[in-house]
Amino acid sequence: MASSADTAGDGAHGAEEGETRRDFLMLATGAFGAFGAAAAAWLLIDQMNPAADTLAASTTEVNLEPIKPGQRVLVKWQGKPVFIVRRTEAQIKAAGAVDLASLPDPEADAKRAQKPEWLIIVGVCTHLGCIPSGTKQGEVKGEFGGWFCPCHGSHYDTSGRIRKGPAPKNLPVPAYKFLSDKLVKIG
């Protein structure tokens, strides 16, 4: 009795067959238990993901009717600000004329707007999440006439592309769909 108990305490197992079978059983049980623990851990983590009602509310419909040419408006989508701009011909032209090679995040304006007249972008600075100014009248629009993030000084152009400052990316374009000429669904 004592000798085998000593072995168990020491951890200095002999290479007998019984020992091997025991080690295998222990390994298998350990693996099984670890799988169960991992499954439990996963659901405790997954509960933090958006709930079903949150996901269901994640589209926003916007009536474009009252927006005048040149006007910028701000709507809320998934708790975030979305900029909707009805651009003038001049603005569209200016945005399209930029040399892509000079951009930190090269992207053609035509790819950023389904209809050139309507620019729809998420108004969250790609640096650290502040809302760039420039949507409301009288706000600073930055050196490129688009938006300017006051937190750390990023300048965006009239297509919402980053031109200067610490932000790495252009303001992202959300998924959206024109339900009709004057009605757009974001999300």
Added chain:
Amino acid sequence: MRKYLMSGAAALSVVVLASGNAVAAGSAVKPPEQQWSFSGLFGTFDRGSLQRGFQVYNEVCAACHSVRLLAYRNLMDIGFTEDQVKKIAAAKEVTDGPNDEGEMFQRPAQPGDRFVKPFPNEQAARAGNNGAFPPDLTLMTKARVGGANYLHALLTGYKQPPKDQKLAEGMSYNLYFAGNQIAMAPPLAEGAVEYADKTKATIDQMARDVTTFLAWAAEPELEWRKRMGVKVILFLLILTGMLYGVKRKVWSDLH
């Protein structure tokens, strides 16, 4: 409370006692046991019954009773398509706003909205129902002793009152309701709805269908829960068996 579990000290076995349905029984009769598609270890909701039940709720019950915890999008879980759900939702109006003028406005409901309530608040509901308050039905099968059996029994339990029983003004006699006097007039009549799948709309059939629908409304996770439960229990049984083997091996040193 139907049953209580008492733990004895020296026995792992626990003594389970049924204490009867003592809840203000009055002269109410215990509802008979019914066969439900969703009972048992592997029970699932009968999809046809669920959709018919929704029709009964929508065309009959919804005039007075809310199911405020359900959203229209939930109907996709019982087999309605997205377009059907959009149509069902759009038939109802919800209050939204305020708009740019600061006014609240009515708009058609969307799948993400909760079911529209027939009355805006309890006072309005009482005013519209002779002083009685039609309770919300979302959790009804969980909130009553007897659950689905009780609900089905209540819906089919309208009878002629015994000669010696006087009913108050506007009340109906129901075999299964506590005190036997219920403010709800018999809600179901033969052929009250016309089922799309041509099922004959008898009172029993409609009661069965709407009860199934409400059981789902109360426990929408039921099918998922039971499916997952079977897997988890099987897994734990194997793991426990293996642990017993390890325990035997480890302890074999001592004997």
Added chain:
Amino acid sequence: MRDSKFKNPIIAWIDYRLPVFTFMEHELHEYPTPKNLNYWWNFGSLAGIILVIMIVTGIVLAMHYTPHTAFAFDSVERIMRDVNYGWLIRYIHMNGASAFFIVVFIHIFRGLYFGSYKSPRELLWMLGVVILLIMMATAFLGYVLPWGQMSFWGATVITNLFSAIPIVGDSIVTLLWGGFSVDNPTLNRFFSLHYLLPFVLVGVVVLHIVALHQHGSSNPIGIDTKSPQDTIPFHPYYTVKDLFGLGVFLVLFFGFVFFAPNYLGHPDNYIEANPLVTPPHIVPEWYFLPFYAILRSFTADALIYLPISWLMSAKLAGVLAMFASILVLFILPWLDRSPVKSARFRPIYKQFFWLLVIDCVILGICGAKPAEAPWTYIAQAATAYYFLHFIVIIPLLGFFGKTKPLPTSISEPVLKGGGGSSSAASTKPMEKA
């Protein structure tokens, strides 16, 4: 550091400065445990694991719960319907409370049967009683949070217990409520305290374990370990035994969670709280039923109330009796003067132990029944017997209870009964390298 028993240099480095690994080695690995513990000794560690499960699921639920009377009920239903796996987490937490009490009750009755509360483990036992009290408070506070009808009326009834206190009672109740009825301020503070108390519980559990490890576990024959031959290291012997016990528990527990999650609950708690309608038959959760029966036993015409009727109101007597039914456990180590611990060697005490078990079950049944004859009389008799057991029978048995002859050590019965070779007795005491 060179002499460290840990081969891994990183572990050795850390342990030299912060001896956590030495601590774990001592308390979890080498920790000498009597080798004759039976499965009734599984319930202590099991209770600890359930406490962890409750804290983890509770923290997760608190991420979604809203402690406001207008939103509490709906936020719980949102957890059940919309939060990912919310229904599972909530059902685990809900049934976990019941499981916790079942396990702790078994743990307590095991202590009563085998005399685990006797010297030198009095403080260990008393810390256990403190744990029970904190558990009860936590469970009560938690039951209020879903804001159903039973939550609301349970909170109303239990807080009203304090109104029995003479002179200041009503002021105390107003203080507890933060208003003139159970309302939003009450719900808010109950949520705060329900979050706090489990961590207090963890602290007391740590003390409970420190006290346990001071003299080691008691054991079924009640003779303390005398030589290393009587003990085995906690790991792997009891870790694997506890894990197996945990497996059995989880099978039963998840059986409830997945297939009868509301079996132990009350339908009325799925109706949102309504301060203007009391449900016709309110009962507490099952684990409070015996105490509830004791509380209700003291009525103005009850026989057990007559001897103290000149002293206090029946209401106050009931409240005091309910608390006394737990507080009496604090002085149990001094009520029981028998030098023999285990009921195995106290045949008469063993009979009375089972009578007490039956008495507690009867009290539980009475607590579930409406307060009317014959249940009120049965409850009164069972209440009287409960106190008779602790105050009269236990002390008397200490002096007059016959006991059987005790074995000389733990190893003795094992060697005799196990058909072990005589060489086993002569082998070296087992020691760690």
